[in-house]
Structure formats: C-alpha cells, structure tokens
Amino acid sequence: MKRIVVKLSGQSISGTKEFGFSEESLEHLAREIISLAELGLQVAVVVGGGNVFRGNRSEAWGIDRVEADNIGMLGTVINGVLLRGKLSALGQENVRLMTALPINNLAEPYIRLRARHHLEKGAIVVLGGGNGQPFTTTDYPSVQRAVELGADAVFVAKNGVNGVYSADPNTDPSATLFDRLSYDDVLARGLQVMDQSAFILARDHSLPLYIFDIESTGTMKAIVEGSHIGTVVS
Numbered sequence: 328m329k330r331i332v333v334k335l336s337g338q339s340i341s342g343t344k345e346f347g348f349s350e351e352s353l354e355h356l357a358r359e360i361i362s363l364a365e366l367g368l369q370v371a372v373v374v375g376g377g378n379v380f381r382g383n384r385s386e387a388w389g390i391d392r393v394e395a396d397n398i399g400m401l402g403t404v405i406n407g408v409l410l411r412g413k414l415s416a417l418g419q420e421n422v423r424l425m426t427a428l429p430i431n432n433l434a435e436p437y438i439r440l441r442a443r444h445h446l447e448k449g450a451i452v453v454l455g456g457g458n459g460q461p462f463t464t465t466d467y468p469s470v471q472r473a474v475e476l477g478a479d480a481v482f483v484a485k486n487g488v489n490g491v492y493s494a495d496p497n498t499d500p501s502a503t504l505f506d507r508l509s510y511d512d513v514l515a516r517g518l519q520v521m522d523q524s525a526f527i528l529a530r531d532h533s534l535p536l537y538i539f540d541i542e543s544t545g546t547m548k549a550i551v552e553g554s555h556i557g558t559v560v561s
Contacts, residue, residue, distance in 0.1 A: 328479040328551055330369040330446060333360065334469035337377035338486045339541050340406055346378050348409065357413040359541065360451060362548040364419070369446040371476060373454045373469040374410060376402025382461070396461035400428060403465065407455030408433060414451060421450040427459030427468070439475045446476065466525035474532045481534060482550070483521065484541035490558035491520055491538050508560045520560060535561040 339356060342349030363370045379402025385395030404426055411424045423445045424434040435441070437454060445452050458468040473481045493516075494502040505518075510530035513520050520526055520538060529536055539546050539557030546556055 328368060330476065330478045331363070331371075331480050331482055331551075332469055332473040332476065332478045333363075333370060333372045333482045333484060333547070334465065335372060335374050335406075335410075335484050335541070336465070336486060337375040337379060337402065337406060339484055340374075340409070341378035344378075348378065353409060353413050354417075355544070356541065357410065357417055359544070359547055360410075360414065361417060361419060362545065363551065364449075364451055366548065366551055368551065369449075371442065371446060371452040371454055371472060371478070372410065373465055373472055374403050374406040375465040376400065376404075376406055378402070379405055393461045396463075400456050400459070400461075403457060404428070404430060404433065404455040407453045411453050414453075419451055421445075421448070422453065423450045424453045424455060426454070427456035430456075442472075443476055463524070464522050466522040467528065470521070470525045470528045470532075470534060473534055474528065478534070481529065481536050482547055483536055483538045484547075485538060486542060487540065489540040489543075489556075491518055491560070493518075505558050506555065508558060510560060513560060529560075533561075535559060 340353055341347050342352035376399045380398045382396035382399040385392040407424050411422050414422045425437040425442055426434045427437050429436045442452055454472055457465055458471055469481055491505050492502040496502040537550055537559055550556055
C-alpha cells in the first residue's frame with residue numbers, strides 16, 4: 328500500500344461515552360495514525376461527528392433532517408480540529424485539515440488535487456464536513472474521497488467489534504467472524520459493512536475495505552505490514 332484513507336467514527340473519539348470526547352481515546356487514535364505515517368504511507372483521515380450530534384436524531388429534536396445533518400457535519404469539523412491539534416501536539420509538523428464546507432479561518436477547503444499534493448508531500452490530511460451534503464453518513468464520503476484521491480484501500484475503524492460477523496455478536500452467541508468476503512458475498516448475505524451506497528461505490532471501483540477494531544493498539548500498522556486482522560472485503 329502507498330496511500331490509504333482511514334475512516335474514524337465520532338464514537339471512536341468519545342470512547343466509552345455515547346457523546347462527548349475522551350482524551351485517552353483521542354491520543355490513542357492520533358498515535359495509531361502516526362504509526363502509519365512513520366511507515367511512509369500517505370494517510371488521509373475521514374472523521375465522523377456522531378459524538379457531537381447525529382442527523383438521524385432529527386425527529387427526537389423536532390427539527391428538519393437537513394438541519395440535523397448540517398449540525399452533524401459541523402461536528403465532524405470539530406473532531407477534525409481536535410484531531411489536528413493532537414497530531415500536532417505529538418510532533419507531526421505537517422497536518423492539513425480540509426473541509427467540504429468552507430470554513431477558511433479554521434481549515435482549507437477540500438480540493439482534490441490540492442489534497443493529493445499534500446499527501447505526496449508527506450502531510451497527514453484530515454477531512455471534515457463529510458461531502459458537504461445531507462442524508463449521508465461519513466461512510467460514503469470516506470469511500471468517495473478514497474476513490475478521488477487514488478487510495479489503495481479504506482481502513483474502516485470500528486468500535487468494540489473486530490470485523491464483520493454473520494450476525495450481531497452482541498445478541499447472537501453463534502455469530503461467526505468472516506476473515507474475507509467478496510463484494511457479492513456482502514450484498515447476498517445482507518451484511519452491514521457500511522452504508523449500502525458507500526459499499527456499492529467501493530465495489531464499483533474495486534476498492535478494498537479493511538474492517539477492524541480501532542480500540543486495539545497497533546492493528547492498522549500490523550495490517551499494512553501483512554498481518555490478517557479483522558475482515559477484508561475485496
């Protein structure tokens with residue numbers, strides 16, 4: 328691999344809490360990302376915003392879904408600023424935050440060729456704001472950005488689950504972990520790997536997906552170095 332996109336959920340930043348932020352989780356994530364950069368990989372990170380606000384809670388709040396998704400996109404920018412700050416604090420001098428929504432005093436606007444240039448120059452590129460559109464989770468932008476940037480794979484970081492199972496392992500003790508799956512296997516079995524639109528985009532561009540537990544230390548580095556951890560969809 329030369330270039331990868333890491334998809335982080337907002338929950339990975341909140342740790343064990345449903346909402347908010349965890350200093351320990353943030354530092355863990357930053358160190359895991361740095362471990363990839365130290366291998367010479369070009370790394371882009373798409374961050375979610377579910378620890379701040381989830382668009383699918385619009386009905387509970389009595390607001391329009393589009394407005395709720397706008398709040399969620401701003402949440403991803405908050406997480407992006409936080410991640411950039413932690414990466415910088417840990418000694419990474421070249422970290423770029425780019426957003427789909429222009430916020431010029433905080434971040435650069437996302438421009439595909441500029442993002443590629445930053446990656447080629449060794450920057451860790453943090454991508455916030457999703458793709459700037461409502462009605463999508465950060466699953467779709469993570470695959471979309473990977474395709475646009477010519478990434479070799481998407482690392483889909485999960486919380487508390489170490490891959491794709493035949494059923495929910497939290498409720499079904501007979502659920503089995505899949506080592507490898509084809510795109511067609513996932514669709515035929517109705518497995519919830521990512522949002523279907525994101526998954527179909529990955530399939531159409533033959534983009535491998537590595538699904539693993541981000542809470543473990545050294546997992547992404549081990550995958551890059553050839554270890555088989557979690558589930559690979561290709």
